[in-house]
Amino acid sequence: MNFQALVSVSLIFSLLGLFELVKSTNPSCASPPKSEYVLDHEFEINARASLRRYELVITNTTAGPDGFWRTVLAINNQIPGPLIEANEGDSLEITVINHLDSPVTIHWHGLYQNGTNWEDGVTGVTQCPIPGSGGMYIYKFTLTGHAHHQNLMADGISGPLIIHSPRDPLKRGIDFDEDIVLMLTDWYHNTSSQIVEHMLSEPGYFHTPAAPSPNSALVNGVGEWDCRWATTTQRCEKTSPPEFRVLAGHRVRFRLVNAGAHAMFYWSADEHTLNVTEADSTAVYGPSDIHRIKFHNGQRYSVIVKIDSKEAGSSFYLRGTMDSDCWAWVAGDLQRTALAIVRVVESRLDSPRKGTRPTTKDWSDQLDGVCQDLDPNLLSPILPVNVPRTVAGSRTLANAFGFEVISTGAFIPRGGNSSNISPASPAQARIRRQIEVGKSEKRPALGTSTVPPPFTRIGGPPPTPAGARGLFYVDNPVTWKTFPYQPILHDLTPGGTGFIDSTRVANVVYPSADWYDLILVNLDPALSHPYHLHAMDMHLVAFGKGLPPNVENLRNLTYRIENPLRRDTVVIEPASFAIVRILTDIPGIWIM
Template sequence: MKKDELPQAGGEGQDEEKPSGTTAKKTRIPLLFIGAAIVFVVVVLALGLGLGLGLKHKKGAAGGTQSSNGTLPSSANGTSGTSPDISFARPSWRRNPLDYELDLSWDINAAPTTRVFNLTVSEIQAAPDGVLRPLLVINGQFPGPLIRVNQGDRVLVNVTNQLVNGTSMHWHGFYQNGTNWMDGTTSITQCAIPPGESFLYNFTVEQFGTYWYHSHFSTQYTDGLVGPFIVHSPEEAKIQEMYDFDQVVLLQDYYHDLSTALLPGYLASGNENAEPLPDNGLIQGTNFFNCSSYDSDSGYTCYQNSTRAIFNVAQGKRYRFRLINTGAFGEFQVSIDNHTIQVIEADSTLVQPVTVSRLPIHIAQRYSIVFHANQTATNYWFRAHMNDLCFSAENPVLDTDVRALITYTNTTSDPTESVDWASALDGSCEDLALSDLVPYDPLPAPQVDITYPIEVSFQIGNFALDKAYINSTTWVPDTIPTLNQAVAGLHANDANFTTSGVSSAYDASQLIIDVPTYKVIDILINSLDEGAHPFHLHGHQFWIMASGAHGDFNWNSYPTLNMTNPMRRDTLTVDAFGWALIRFKADNPGLWAFHCHISWHMEAGLLMQWQTRDDIMKGWTIPSDVLALCNAK
């Protein structure tokens, strides 16, 4: 659907976010004035580029020399340098941190309505941590805008692609029941949105909690196409009494090069288990970076006026932080100096409050924490320590202690009384213990019908490329989405598309397990790899029946598994050489990806699919605008 064909949502409660634009009349301006204006604009950009949320750091040793005229280089491959440590207005591409504060006067009891959002993706030059690089942005800003709705709302999101490559948008954690083609998974539920074109995502939200959205085209989201998606419900009333403020907090590892430049080296022969290592970490899309970490001939342009995020708090108030790890590779261990935290939500499942000092959060996971601002009124560090103990090597420029400021006094000075927790950082990449996560609303697990064991490994494949495998298959994106193939095959009564179990109807690069009618499925994941993997299942939540950091699942333990109220989520970390047993109802019709959410691993082939409810899918007609994406030039 073209952008100018976007349906208009009527009635009260309509939310619309449109890219801003300006127009101007043509007129003659003296050349001297033009020259002065250009110089002013260039200086403004040079000074304002690295500034963000207000917490600044004194300039250290320069990693190179400042350009003679102080102007902003046009390319991230220019001269390395620093600019003065001065205050300036937030650059237009940096998202206002107030955008992620959730007004508690929002009506969680409002009747379902239609809410309209417009997202335009493009590429700019920006420096979220002071290092200039190409960055993918949404509506001209980074990170992406907040999408906020109520359970039961119909959501229309018009995505316009101004990139040179295709794109898509995935709504992470949503069921998409009856709208599988709106899942946004390139090569599985749709073809990519071509450059210069728009596509309208149209679905109804059935759940509530903390979610996010991101591009699902190659490693693209790694370069900036991420944003929070919050869904409210009357059911939140029972926990809202626990906090006075509600805040979204985005965490991510961050690279100083485009993922498209890093990916070929990762997949190249002789580079086994050597993922690209982050250069920094961001909180709310910003952080400090020490420019002296780079030599003058590094090829990077670095401005020493980068900033850390700031969270203002009031004495005695309680704060809900909705943490979302939107990164590509790194797990974080989150803590707040001098303050304990209570976990109340994990992957949109409300849980019985559990108090911890540190919280691990892996790629694509979400947690809500509550902390009480009851300490001495001064400044403290919010820490998101990147767990590099799970990396295969070290990056000398990476400071794993990613921090933001918690301030009681609305000041930007470094804390003097802030004390990190004495408990050691966990050297493994594991989720919070299953025993600590008990769903607030019990939901018993059903009896299992079928169990499918799968093995996760990395192997040296053709041309000595390092590829990832689930069982014996390494995934390669198909030119025709597997959903399109399945619906066409079911319409044609092709028996290959209706055979229960591993399907033979698709290309050899597609591991698809067909569950033709309603069944309860167990997936036993066995990792043969030395790294941890955050696995995400599209279109479902699953029960975590059991897991282990080593060894094998004891099949004799089946009768003793917790069936009463096991934890439910959509993204689970399987530790190095570990295993996990998860259970889901195969009742949601469609083609659903199951993959490691480390972007490098998925691109290496660590993805399979579940084909569910052929009995319903055979009556589907895929919308014409979805099919048209595959025919666009």
């Protein structure tokens, strides 16, 4: 079977697909227990390979993760879902039971399904969805998730999956002492079905086809939205940040996961610097003693924070702050920062004072600015892999935003022709062009708001032309048409068509197991986008501004072939491109 890479028409909309919510089947759900995402010191990573079984029950319920109560989707009655922990070489059997009225699949983000392409968990690509109303599917694979049917991540379906390996150069007891998982997400008070229905309509969502502003940020399922913005008919209750106890003198590994639908995050620890040690499952020599790290949807980092032995009895905040410069517009009720509290104790028997808030201050560094990755040149894999100087070939995939004429299906590219696209102006310049939509003289008294809060338009696409709707597309004008019960994988199996319909989805074909270049082009002149490739590492060898250069100019770029950073999710700035070198040795259909 040839290796094939598929590209969703929208690298944002693929997280915002249409989903019809149903009446609540459970009264309420909760965030995970505070101890669940603290990895157990006793977990044996050198144990003989074994079969590990998990059960994930997906239900529709109600909850107020940030205080504002709304319909949500939960796994095992919690948001985010339960921790799945295993070792390299283990086999997993994960039973998914779907009690929604709509279908669902689960994608195991960051796992390479070598020989089990059908278990990748992407509706309409590798499998048919799991039916609702009690439908069940058992994922089975060996280790050598987020929801992927529609926009379920934005409604709560996600959870951490940690795979240990004796080959991991980062060792507990040598490089770190404590191990804590932090899931950061953007959170919306409207459901994904409401948002997408309007985004795909002629009027748009709040009069724009652009991806929406969230209302708040969550860490491990908890945020703190200001209930004074709630109306008299809306339920809103005060929440408290999650708390973690750590020992004085210990080094804490924080595993940071951006499980959001749209927002790039800055993460920091008050009055403590960060040492970056891992990027998307690749252990790295990274920058040390930095104040903040930023990361986009689907990206993961590990940072180590050193706790001084003299800090016993103290506490400090962990902060995950969304970068609103990455959005086309900003909600007036936005709570940008999700907080967690670290309480430092002398021994595990100590009981720190509960309810007292830290008095620590945030770093004074500027939080906003260009929405870009941590410089990949600052990250060097600890286990080195060099890539070949020459490749068997290259393929290009370019995405842009445009408008579809509803009556005819014709596309109108944003700006008319993609050749008119130029690099975006700096974020600070965009901020100076902000236009406030709606007015509010002052914040209302608690729970008495009667009008929606104003929002601020920063940039993004122009207003939707009459008779059209906004869509992303790849390789003008292909926009992905998903047929849930006709997975593309079936086209290339016995009895299938033997090829992929290029009018249905943009795709590239790699005919052999070899090294190739994939040139990813972001033609959007205003906004950065994250690109996630399933099944293989992307070796980041070169970057550029503007439209992709011709073959001669490609040769003149500076390529990093000696131990380049390898990861599965890369952020490409507006009107820019990245060249990733990939080894196509895992046959299958893999979505980007």
